[in-house]
Amino acid sequence: MQSYAEMSKEELQALRKKLSAQYKEFQGKDLKLDMSRGKPSAEQLDLSMEMMNVLNSDSDLTCEDGTDCRNYGVLTGIKEVKELIGDMMEVSPDNIIIYGNSSLNVMFDTVSRSMTHGVMGCTPWCKLDKVKFLCPVPGYDRHFGITEYFGIEMINVPMNEDGPDMDMVEKLVSTDDSIKGIWCVPKYSNPTGNSYSDETVRRFARLKPAAPDFRIYWDNAYGIHHLYDHDQDHLIEILAECKRAGNPDLVYKFSSTSKISFPGSGIAAIATSRNNLEDILKQLKYQTIGHDKVNQLRHVRFFKDIHGMVEHMRRHADILRPKFEAVTSILDRELSGLGIGSWTTPKGGYFISFDTLDGCAKDVVAKCKKAGLVMTGAGATYPYGKDPHDCNIRIAPSYPPLGDLILAMELFALCVKIVSIDKLLADKETVEKTVAPAESKAEA
């Protein structure tokens, strides 16, 4: 494959023509494809339909300790679900609070509580002139949405293959006491799909924050969301590592079963130190009488234990794997060697991250849309929706059926090619314009 950068203006123009014809063909197909969000497919949701059967009118809805799950009470979750989610999050049930259906909601509440009441006795953030969060980029748009909503200044930190740039994190966190948090998706990250290395986790656990109320927001949304049986990323468990490092209160760990059972009808949880839990409970006891215990029981009766959950995730993987592989093989086939894009090949999670040439992402997404394919908005993976290089695009392979996905990725690759050519041609023109007058001057 010849790299586009090496092609002459004429070669590029000729190719552009050919690709335009292909694009027109796509437009003629009247496609309606949506790859904008990381939603499980209907086929995946079917995997959990048995969950609708585990409780019926003859069921005993009492949990192990005798509590009637149909009634009020049990603020932090029933024992057996704490055990299940504890195993899922690799922490002791004693370090867990079970919430409602959304971990995002738990993160929101955590920031909101810090704003109004502060963290473990520190000044409430709303009383401070400036509060900042570090944001590894590209990252999850809804994280950035929460911090933006609360007027928290976001600082981009590059996300590398082994995690955020830890030199930068360490430096900033240890010197600036207005930095109160960092958003982390440590495993099969949204959107890169990369996982933090052991060294990265160790360095996180050993941070020496200038702010005593600095916390790591460790959103382990994809903790057991592997694509492969034998090639899985593994993380050092962060709570234990923080404890070992003498930093027991440094981290809030979040997770949910949104992409295990049903998104929107799962259960979410926070795991953290006893001190942090106590701090959180001071809020929680005023916020609600308790979360949905019937749904907690439903989850326990369905999955039974962590082994049941792991087996269940294997079935998800069987559906997701071909889709991820279709995406990367189409990208390989269509784009490798052209020098106009790079992408990740995750071993789990819900996303693949694609980088175009600088300044092309928005145009690629727009061009896809004009032919009936909705991608996640370009820029969405950056705070304030501003990708400084306009190059990152999040690919979400899970939702469309495989046939649609293949079509969508072919269209996507085509759009990348066209937009890249336009970019390269425009660059050449700029060069000509700057060079040409100089030449004519020399001639004169």
Add this chain to the structure above:
Amino acid sequence: MQSYAEMSKEELQALRKKLSAQYKEFQGKDLKLDMSRGKPSAEQLDLSMEMMNVLNSDSDLTCEDGTDCRNYGVLTGIKEVKELIGDMMEVSPDNIIIYGNSSLNVMFDTVSRSMTHGVMGCTPWCKLDKVKFLCPVPGYDRHFGITEYFGIEMINVPMNEDGPDMDMVEKLVSTDDSIKGIWCVPKYSNPTGNSYSDETVRRFARLKPAAPDFRIYWDNAYGIHHLYDHDQDHLIEILAECKRAGNPDLVYKFSSTSKISFPGSGIAAIATSRNNLEDILKQLKYQTIGHDKVNQLRHVRFFKDIHGMVEHMRRHADILRPKFEAVTSILDRELSGLGIGSWTTPKGGYFISFDTLDGCAKDVVAKCKKAGLVMTGAGATYPYGKDPHDCNIRIAPSYPPLGDLILAMELFALCVKIVSIDKLLADKETVEKTVAPAESKAEA
């Protein structure tokens, strides 16, 4: 019946002896009775067990507009549940947001949002020196808990038979712009069981608050929780009345199915004007991707429509009615005419309010506890847990089986008698002490 106040010291002492013997008997029974919270009984919960059958693995979990309820999305609730809850709350589905399982959580979030972001463009409350709420008393402890948690100053307003003292409410609200809200349980109020009169509702709708961000927190938790078929309280619908009065944005209305289906596993909602909804949505879209739609669907499939819900409430009433009547008939039999207590006789809701002689409530509750009966803590019905007259006790008849309830109320009445006698005797002693020295002086 002779009023205790008219009895002589000797008569009271003799009676005290007799009652003490009865109390000892109760203590010998080793009772474990809990009337502390307004929880439905197991028998009531059984009424909703069919709800566990309406969705099973063969069910189509798509809602009317084609949305797969198992997946992410639909931030404000599915259309058919908005219709059902709209009918329940007597408002248009367009004025509703469906939340998770707890209306208390919605109220908490509403206050929290006002703290951090303000109400419809007004200054966030956390930036103000002083924020106050009016609290009709006796009232619901968890309301007061929320405002206390946020450092909001609470001002007691007497709750009369037809609602809060509206002269006081109007005067305070129209003159003090630091008053930002009032907690209302307008129907079958917690704990008095009284409902607001038409005039009260009309005056609420016509308030002229000094603060543009003043809102009425209209917690209609017991909107359809009648005890009788033909003798029901009826409220003027507050949203419509506010609109008619030219005050469309004045009220947030809250409700949930906690005491219709399952407490903790029901669905909650807010109903308010379009302007307020827009304001709320600015927060909600960052807070979560969506609430539990499967549970929404479950509720709709179970109740079908408001008629189904009303029929269901009739079955609740059949269980609750005998309990309420047992309480009031025991109080009648044991205490009427004695001048040592007064109580309400609600036609719905979950509570009966009891007033002892001044300074007796704490002692009565403590005395009950010593014989194995846990009542709601005295003072709980007042902000900061401080009942200025130490006289109000909330009676929650719903949870215990009828037999236990009868026993509990007999014990309760006995404790009221004993504590009242002690109080009257102590009063007599004080009078003697103050009178006696004066007399001896006169003699000297």
